[in-house]
Amino acid sequence: MTPSLNSIVSRLHLKQLRLLIALGDHGSLLNAAKQVALTQPGASKALQEIETTFGAPLFNRTNRGLEPNAVGNCVIRYARLIHTDLAHLREEIVGIMRGHGGRVAVGVIMGAVPRLTEAISALIAKHPEMSVEIVEDTSATLLNLIDAGRLDLAVCRTTISQTPYLYESTKVQDETLAVIANVHHPVCGEKELTLKALADFRWVVYRANMPMRMLLEREFREAEIRFPLHLLETTSAFATLSLLQSNPTFVALVSIDVAQFFTRHGITRILPLQLSSRSEPYELVTRKGAPLTPGARHLIEELIGQSSETDVNSSDPVESASSPQHK
Structure with a gap:
């Protein structure tokens, strides 16, 4: 027993x-x-x-x-x-005693990685002795890690949970999606594309029942086009990028933040395809009633500050990303 x-x-x-x-x-x-x-x-x-x-x-x-x-x-x-938790406990205590917050563990879904990394860079600039653990995964997994006390906060979605009332959540930003491909993809020279023109290419997508995947399925359904049978499914930004680099005929659906990041570095091209749907917004999520560490509070301040700047400076992100300086 x-x-x-x-x-x-x-x-x-x-x-x-x-x-x-x-x-x-x-x-x-x-x-x-x-x-x-x-x-x-x-x-x-x-x-x-x-x-x-x-x-x-x-x-x-x-x-x-x-x-x-x-x-x-x-x-x-x-x-x-x-x-490991005891080591983190000691690290956090030292940080609190020195006044810089110590440590924060944060989760993030793939589409929000660029936004989070910008916030972390700003955080480290203000608190150079801060330690940060970043876990990239699906919203479901990140919420489970919050439940277990493994994460202080996450940038994800509570809508996938059957118990969203267990969390405190604040909208960080709407998610706009884009289709990207290798810079040598056969359609990269086109000025405008339809979903039908891309239907026969191999797609890199999130797995079934996830918001981004469901949105793409809806786009195909509304266009009365059969959804591709043979997919490459991943939740990893790096795996997506590696697949696009390995085969110039693949296309991928990603958030505009990820698309712009890849495109700025000349790695991929944003294809001129306008999607009629928008994905659900990102949320900044913590466990309801759980005390926040100083490190978590500092990171939340940076994320919320970033969100306010985006609201002030917002424009059509797909149009901006497709402009000549981004190609």
Whole structure:
């Protein structure tokens, strides 16, 4: 029978977690004992205590040493997470005591990466000792990480959640989409394109049931064109870019921010295709009722400040990106 949480908390010690991590690294009781400054008998006794605490053996004893079983791998993984969290705790405390905020962990969906990185650059300029962890993933994954306390905030969408009321959210900006391709794509010389002209090319898109993908499907449906059967699906900006570079006939649907970033650096071209739909706006999301660290507050200030500047300076982003200086 698995012990209760109270039992585990009351019996488990931080030095035991260090021993578990060392055993995971070395697979040898002797080497692990040396790493955590224990004698081998002391380490053996500590391991017995750990296994008693969790109510299950964690390692298989073999002639090659100790090999973690399924439960052992799980426990070692969480031991590493706890150790990392304690390191982050210390880092944040040092930052607070020095008055610069310490550390912030932020999540972001692909389309909002350029906006977030601009905010982070502004943050670091004001607080050079700040540490920032950036996690790029889907909105669903980022919200799960917020729920688990792994992220302080995220730039994503709460509309995909079945429990959006669990979050505080502020609109950061509307998302305009663009279709991009390799600068040597066969249609790059065209001044105007229709969706039908691109229907037979291989598309790089988000996976099914995600807002950007659903918007593209709607565009095809409204144009009465069959949606492409063979797709390249990814949530990674780098994978998208790499695919476009590897094959000049591919096309991709991305946010205008990502499209402009790639185009400014001469990597891709924004194709002259006007989409009739707009995607859902980005939101700045935190867990409702959760206290904000100083680092999170500083980053939120930069993101909100950026959003205000965008509202003041807004113009047609697709038209701007298609102007000669962006080609």
